[in-house]
Amino acid sequence: MSILDRIVADKKELVADAARRMPLNQLCARIADTAWTARGFAARLARPGPGGVNIIAEVKRASPSKGDIRPDLDAARCAAEYAAGGAAAISVLTDGPYFKGALEDLVRARAATDLPVLRKEFIITDYQLYEARAAGADAVLLIVRILSLSQLDGLLALTRELGMDALVEIHSAEEYTIARAAGSRLIGINNRNLATFDTDLGTATTLAARMGPGEIPVAASGIHNRRDIEANLAGGIFNFLIGESLVRAPDRVAFLKELMGGAPAAKQPADGGI
Numbered sequence: 001m002s003i004l005d006r007i008v009a010d011k012k013e014l015v016a017d018a019a020r021r022m023p024l025n026q027l028c029a030r031i032a033d034t035a036w037t038a039r040g041f042a043a044r045l046a047r048p049g050p051g052g053v054n055i056i057a058e059v060k061r062a063s064p065s066k067g068d069i070r071p072d073l074d075a076a077r078c079a080a081e082y083a084a085g086g087a088a089a090i091s092v093l094t095d096g097p098y099f100k101g102a103l104e105d106l107v108r109a110r111a112a113t114d115l116p117v118l119r120k121e122f123i124i125t126d127y128q129l130y131e132a133r134a135a136g137a138d139a140v141l142l143i144v145r146i147l148s149l150s151q152l153d154g155l156l157a158l159t160r161e162l163g164m165d166a167l168v169e170i171h172s173a174e175e176y177t178i179a180r181a182a183g184s185r186l187i188g189i190n191n192r193n194l195a196t197f198d199t200d201l202g203t204a205t206t207l208a209a210r211m212g213p214g215e216i217p218v219a220a221s222g223i224h225n226r227r228d229i230e231a232n233l234a235g236g237i238f239n240f241l242i243g244e245s246l247v248r249a250p251d252r253v254a255f256l257k258e259l260m261g262g263a264p265a266a267k268q269p270a271d272g273g274i
């Protein structure tokens with residue numbers, strides 16, 4: 001069983017537990033009772049921002065491929081730093097067991113900035129979309145690899161009905177065909193294979209080259225420096241989803257500015273040493 005299969009199997013149980021604690025009708029009542037205005041995730045990524053680059057900066061404490069990154073990361077503070085550095089949007093990993101995240105992180109990250117916020121999660125059921133919306137998410141990730149076309153169709157329709165945007169994630173030409181059949185415009189190309197963790201930065205540029213003018217690619221995973229960004233810009237991609245390298249940066253504001261084409265961030269020791 002691959003790690004991805006395990007994550008998805010665990011997720012089914014977690015969602016069932018969550019639905020027992022908070023039944024769908026209560027979740028819907030909470031949505032109806034809470035004022036919320038979408039911050040326009042997809043609209044923000046439709047064209048390049050200042051410097052020609054949009055960065056979706058991710059709040060990521062840990063991952064199954066890297067283990068602990070910053071296990072004690074404060075989601076609100078981190079999001080505020082991302083906003084100060086010029087991020088176009090924030091992504092928050094809400095998976096607990098494998099990424100040490102929580103929906104509460106999304107709530108706090110969104111309250112700390114004016115930016116649109118993406119729920120980064122292994123979404124397999126409608127319930128998780130209602131949860132995302134109740135937490136205030138502007139957008140959700142839908143991963144083609146873990147969904148059938150009919151599931152993807154249904155989840156996409158409900159995402160829109162709830163007023164959110166979807167970032168549909170692919171990793172191969174076959175998955176691109178499915179994303180396109182579902183009618184998704186905003187397409188995340190994961191450079192990392194979620195089952196093996198192999199990361200190849202050429203994946204995004206290769207798949208983006210197949211896309212039509214109405215489709216907006218987002219290069220995701222394994223982006224570490226300005227050179228990586230420039231290679232993608234040359235391939236026509238101006239949206240980037242970046243987690244680990246941003247979380248680890250000693251000065252996240254300066255590093256973001258550097259990634260967007262500003263002056264290089266000063267090299268600082270990560271832990272206060274010399």
Ligand SMILES: O=P(O)(O)OC[C@@H](O)[C@@H](O)c1c[nH]c2ccccc12
Nearest residue numbers: 190220221222223241242243244245
């Ligand atoms: O930390 P990185 O290598 O910059 O990657 C960020 C993001 O792309 C990655 O977290 C991600 C992309 N797709 C996912 C799906 C599930 C979990 C995580 C992900």
